[in-house]
Amino acid sequence: MKKIINLGLIGLGTVGTGVVKILRDNLSLIEKKAGTKVRIKKICDKDFKSSRKIKVDKKLLTGDIAEILNDPEIDIVIELIGGEEPARRIILEAMKRGKHIVTANKSLLSKHWDDIFSSAKQNKVAVYFEASVAGGVPVIQSLNEGLAANRIKSILGILNGTTNYILTKMTKEGINFKDALKEAQKKGFAEANPELDIEGIDAAQKIAILSSIAFGAWINPGEIFCEGITAITKEDIKYAREEFGYILKLLATVKNTDREIEVRVHPTLVPVEHLLASVEDEFNAIYISGDAVGETMFYGKGAGQMTAASAVVSDIIYLSRNVYNGIAGKVPYVTYQRDKKVRIKQIDKIETKYYIRFSTIDRPGVLSKISGILGENNVSIASCYQKERAVSREVPIIMITHKAKEGDLQKALRQINQLSVVRAKSKFIRILD
Amino acid sequence: MKKIINLGLIGLGTVGTGVVKILRDNLSLIEKKAGTKVRIKKICDKDFKSSRKIKVDKKLLTGDIAEILNDPEIDIVIELIGGEEPARRIILEAMKRGKHIVTANKSLLSKHWDDIFSSAKQNKVAVYFEASVAGGVPVIQSLNEGLAANRIKSILGILNGTTNYILTKMTKEGINFKDALKEAQKKGFAEANPELDIEGIDAAQKIAILSSIAFGAWINPGEIFCEGITAITKEDIKYAREEFGYILKLLATVKNTDREIEVRVHPTLVPVEHLLASVEDEFNAIYISGDAVGETMFYGKGAGQMTAASAVVSDIIYLSRNVYNGIAGKVPYVTYQRDKKVRIKQIDKIETKYYIRFSTIDRPGVLSKISGILGENNVSIASCYQKERAVSREVPIIMITHKAKEGDLQKALRQINQLSVVRAKSKFIRILD
Known part of the structure; x- marks a missing residue:
């Protein structure tokens, strides 16, 4: 000894x-x-x-x-x-x-x-x-040991402090992405070259690690669908919160579905009453559902x-x-099978709810045209918000959909974007459900 | 083997x-x-x-x-x-x-x-x-292992699902304690004899366990100051939330102060922006501060x-x-010294902020009398709310104090309660700071 x-x-x-x-x-x-x-x-x-x-x-x-x-x-x-x-x-x-x-x-x-x-x-x-x-935050140990009795059903993570800080600033102060990024850099929460953070790559690597533990097989971060926060506008954050009760977060999601693992990183609208919506500034949080334990969350600073x-x-x-005690390495900390292959669900196969913003010319019949195309593609509308006419003739129409397949949504948006009344590419943000 | x-x-x-x-x-x-x-x-x-x-x-x-x-x-x-x-x-x-x-x-x-x-x-x-x-929720393991590098500075816990369910109901539906308790019993979140829960005894036992781990010495639950939620009124919940931005929780608190451990269970007003304020229904949460890790929180269902x-x-x-592997029991899971004695701070020695509600006759000079007595006892007022005159001549005056010693506050309230203009015993609720 x-x-x-x-x-x-x-x-x-x-x-x-x-x-x-x-x-x-x-x-x-x-x-x-x-x-x-x-x-x-x-x-x-x-x-x-x-x-x-x-x-x-x-x-x-x-x-x-x-x-x-x-x-x-x-x-x-x-x-x-x-x-x-x-x-x-x-x-x-x-x-x-x-x-x-x-x-x-x-x-x-x-x-x-x-x-x-x-x-x-x-x-x-x-x-x-x-x-x-x-x-x-001892989330690795908790997945490996404290929750070991569970089959993990899903993990939702705010895994990147830089982007959470930026989004919190944008939400609370109504400032745009560039200014929030500058503020984050000034405070030391973002690096001079912030790409790994703001493009979601850092979060993808982290959810890859959590998923690999949870499912006992390597999830390669290169296979994870990854969308950053650079295209997020203060307007969408405002509409989503004030009109529909959602807070925008960069969420890493993994779900154990039937035969496939659904794993993705992208801006996500979280209902304001969900605990993840209250995770602010540079803090991280990991929301884990297990078959026995139910829902748990682990929270703390992710960096420093x-x-x-x-x-x-x-x-x-x-x-x-x-x-x-002579046992280190005798029992691996990570239970993992090299030969176990997991199938990752393609992004166009996922089903979720969406926030969509259309920029259209204010002309009668526009709304009916858009909703017609959505309907033909199996995307059904849960609620709709049309801003009162502005000085300019361009008006935003915002819709929240019921659950729909992403492939269907993408197809509908391609058709809608070709309408002559549509002035800019329609934007959508996935909603946590 | x-x-x-x-x-x-x-x-x-x-x-x-x-x-x-x-x-x-x-x-x-x-x-x-x-x-x-x-x-x-x-x-x-x-x-x-x-x-x-x-x-x-x-x-x-x-x-x-x-x-x-x-x-x-x-x-x-x-x-x-x-x-x-x-x-x-x-x-x-x-x-x-x-x-x-x-x-x-x-x-x-x-x-x-x-x-x-x-x-x-x-x-x-x-x-x-x-x-x-x-x-x-793997909080025991986290204290023992995942946070092992830290000296624990404080633990704040919502450790009893029954009382958190009752307080959430009272807060969200504006109902009184008895009705919320009945609802909790109907839903199976409270027992027929709910004493252990609503008097805070269950929470005291749990914070005793967490404290004993965190400080490496037995904290006897019998020595923990413990106040339940039975005297909480829907009015105080409403005033505290609407006028001052606090949510009421039954909080178990332990702090490692200079030479003493401060450990207590009582209704506590939590700032609405604190993550613990968002822990609702039958959920539990443990908010741990360590000298290295900073602030962390563990969340999940406490029962079931x-x-x-x-x-x-x-x-x-x-x-x-x-x-x-032949090592169980060789290294104790809990590091604990039988001979280590910790001193527990008496409740009258603690310092915190307070919400106080006075029931007084609506007569000129009442406010000045009350604040005078508070001042003489070193209790200084941070903000004050006096409800507009009601039909009855009895009006509540609500004050939020700066940090004050509980012994001083108690002494002031004894003097105030003897004033002829005071109609009922003044009530106070401690505030998380």
Whole structure:
């Protein structure tokens, strides 16, 4: 039985520094919970010159990754450099040498799930990754363990703090997307290049991870339908809320339907009385339905130095305990079958309710023409709102549909967009049902 | 290494039946996650005649508890009879014989924490109890593991579904307490004798459990200040919401202050924009602040057959895995020191904001008299609402205070209640801050 668990930390950036801080400040609590002593033996980074606002014993520091990989005393490698390479190579190499992994790397995990968990199984090591989704909120562990008795029916997630912050600003202050993005960048909630966030790619990677756990098979994020928030206007947010009682969120959805998994990321109108509608600013929330537990929700900050470090250190505690007891890697944390294939439902096959906004010329008969085409395509209208005539002759007509097949809706909209009275491409937003 | 993990189930009531159902319906999933075979070897109950709506092999059934306690093949005892005795004796006896425990028994655990966890430590067995708080919501595991890196700063809980249902009804339909209680009883959300729920005792037991985990020392529910919802009027709910933007909840609060733990259960006004204000009907929610993770919330149904059974079976899975790997009980699930004493802050020492309603005769100078007495007692007023003169000469004056010491407030109210212009005892409700 090992007397001490040795950690090798790769990446002393924001989260890495947070991990060092927690291990310093809460060490006695951590060791009590782990049931063993825990220490950082080595920290590897390319550059230690940038001030990290933390004092670290210089003997721990190295610029050479081999000093961690080749050290037989190191039990757990904590990968916090992010991105695909060299993180992938380092993790695979570490596992080959019998080291367990803690990582926060959502992009790597979601894209290389098969490789990483096959290798973990083969090398009898464990991979923990609580920080990869929703920061310090223990949703990975809850899916893996606390809700283990359940067949998961669906997961709805507000998984990206940047976009939730932007949409909250747009909703509450009535400002447009560009101004809200600038505000988010100024406050540090959005990066200079915000593409991964605002195009929904980050959320798609996270729902891929949650889905892969929930359904025991890899869901590749590349196969997930993904639509960002860049085309959202303050007008649609306003109409949807004031006229129909919906709040706009960038929602990641996965549902276990008959034989297929329905998984998608896109702007979604959420009824104002749904708990997800109250999740504001940079917060994340994951709404999980299980066959036994019913509906549950997990909420917290999805990003930030200390919340991510909280998840990393919690993983370290439980991995250390298992290493100490000689069972880490004996039972995989993730139950997963390499050969299990899941079919993902195509977006035109999904059925949901829609908010549609038409920009038309104000002329008699327009409404009847539009609703006629919708009807012919099996899209039935639940409610309709026509703004009073403005100074311009262009008026918006807004409709909420009953549940309809997306393929049918798309077909109807193509026909409607060709009408001479229609001035701009009709816009639609899916509604949570 | 054991080839199969044997369970002894005590109590085939509502939750017990749910556990049998899940173990039947989701067995392959459960065994995959446990990494071992799991089976119910014996079920003990006093009475199997009442129809349980489930078919059970009669050979499993027994009326004699000794058949479970004396069976050396049984690894895990699942106690679902509830109440203090004979549950306490059975659990202690089972632990002496080296059996691990899964229980949903909040009353037993909260009142006998010391005895149960000391005995578990002594006998090197594990006690799992996810179902004891918030049904299937994995908040116990999250406090023990997923948030393990954190020092817990505070927990705010809507922990009782019955009272939350009643208060939601009173708020949304403007009905009084008695009618809302009747409605809850009709719908099966309240028992014929609802005392444990409406007096806050159930919530006190649950916050005692959460606090005991969070602070690593037993918090006895008998020491928790506890005030129920029976004196709440629909008028106060209405004023608080419409005039001041607060929603009334029965909140269990625990805070780690300087040297003392502040722990209490009472009706609390929650700002409408706080996520807890949106937790409606029979749902529970636990809002946890940790030093690293920041603010998190866990939400779901706190009661019901399948949600409780979900928690019990999740516990069974992880205990079975640990038994199979020979480590169950080696590391206690709960980190707890018998000798650690925590001081609980007396209620008159707490500081918070208050909603106060005075019933006075409508006469000049009343407001100045009242606010004068409050001021002399260091209670300062943040806002005030005086209803326009009604037909009767009795008018309510409502005040929201700044933070004040409860002892000071109580003293001021005693003086105010003696004024000749005051017609009824002044009422106050604490505000979340």
